[in-house]
Amino acid sequence: MRVLIAEDDTISRMVLRRAVEKFGHECLVAEDGEKAWKLFQDTPEVDVVISDWMMPGIEGPELCRRVREANGDWYTFFIFLTALGDKEHLLEGMQAGADDYLAKPLDREQLQVRLIAASRVNSLHRQLNEQKMKLENLNRELFVTSRRDPLTRLGNRLQLREDLETMSAQAERYGHSYCAILCDIDCFKAYNDHYGHLAGDGVLEKVAEVISGNLRAGDSSYRYGGEEFLIILPEQSLESASIAAERLRRGIEALSIIHEAKTPPGVLTISLGLAVLQPGEKKPAETLLKEADAALYKAKEAGRNRVAVYEDTNKASNAP
Numbered sequence: 581m582r583v584l585i586a587e588d589d590t591i592s593r594m595v596l597r598r599a600v601e602k603f604g605h606e607c608l609v610a611e612d613g614e615k616a617w618k619l620f621q622d623t624p625e626v627d628v629v630i631s632d633w634m635m636p637g638i639e640g641p642e643l644c645r646r647v648r649e650a651n652g653d654w655y656t657f658f659i660f661l662t663a664l665g666d667k668e669h670l671l672e673g674m675q676a677g678a679d680d681y682l683a684k685p686l687d688r689e690q691l692q693v694r695l696i697a698a699s700r701v702n703s704l705h706r707q708l709n710e711q712k713m714k715l716e717n718l719n720r721e722l723f724v725t726s727r728r729d730p731l732t733r734l735g736n737r738l739q740l741r742e743d744l745e746t747m748s749a750q751a752e753r754y755g756h757s758y759c760a761i762l763c764d765i766d767c768f769k770a771y772n773d774h775y776g777h778l779a780g781d782g783v784l785e786k787v788a789e790v791i792s793g794n795l796r797a798g799d800s801s802y803r804y805g806g807e808e809f810l811i812i813l814p815e816q817s818l819e820s821a822s823i824a825a826e827r828l829r830r831g832i833e834a835l836s837i838i839h840e841a842k843t844p845p846g847v848l849t850i851s852l853g854l855a856v857l858q859p860g861e862k863k864p865a866e867t868l869l870k871e872a873d874a875a876l877y878k879a880k881e882a883g884r885n886r887v888a889v890y891e892d893t894n895k896a897s898n899a900p
Contacts, residue, residue: 586632613631760810795811856890
């Protein structure tokens with residue numbers, strides 16, 4: 581172990597150092613509390629501090645408190661070396677964060693016992709920290725997994741709800757804009773019935789890959805329903821979002837997945853509905869999604885394999 585000795589008495593410090601090194605440990609020494617504290621800060625992973633109670637500068641209890649505050653994942657076993665054996669000082673030392681005591685004059689066997697105990701305690705702390713890190717990593721993985729569709733690896737409804745809440749708050753507070761593209765695989769039920777559900781799952785995965793590959797930084801994609809996908813494009817105009825939607829439509833068509841079950845037979849395609857929240861516009865996220873769905877319905881009605889943009893008929897009828 582790496583042992584730091586803080587002792588202002590020269591003879592006691594020398595005796596302690598020789599004993600610690602004889603037991604096979606690395607030893608650092610300081611003749612007062614200030615130097616001990618600096619050594620502790622400058623030295624990574626100090627396993628044990630053996631400190632006198634009364635020292636110039638920083639006394640033992642204060643040094644102990646600082647060590648405890650500095651300890652994060654690494655635990656330092658703290659031992660007081662003192663001639664003060666009354667209960668008041670024992671309690672004060674424990675409240676400061678000490679683990680054990682050694683009485684002066686030094687008993688080498690007692691020192692060895694404390695160091696063995698320190699090694700076991702430190703080992704236990706390291707094991708607990710490793711388990712804690714594994715648990716934290718697992719929790720992070722579970723957090724991400726719970727917000728991903730298991731088949732397509734796109735965001736699921738939970739992730740969508742959380743993201744929409746954030747974007748809606750930003751739009752309301754800062755006047756941000758964003759576009760929503762709702763996509764639907766054309767005649768997907770017929771594809772499933774004709775080729776089977778495993779083939780259908782493969783199509784969903786391939787479509788999701790094309791969607792992910794066409795996103796820019798900051799864009800988000802979700803599996804919205806069975807064969808429906810939603811893409812959120814922050815800070816994009818209607819014109820740029822239309823270009824992105826058309827690029828996506830062509831990308832799916834370029835997969836050249838044969839679809840003999842549709843009329844007329846051909847390749848797999850998607851239809852897309854686009855809606856926009858203009859900068860400063862007051863519109864709930866749910867309304868924007870309904871508008872994108874309405875635009876998608878219009879694309880389907882117009883013959884599929886196309887992009888349709890939502891048009892507010894009320895605004896159009898009220899226009900001069």
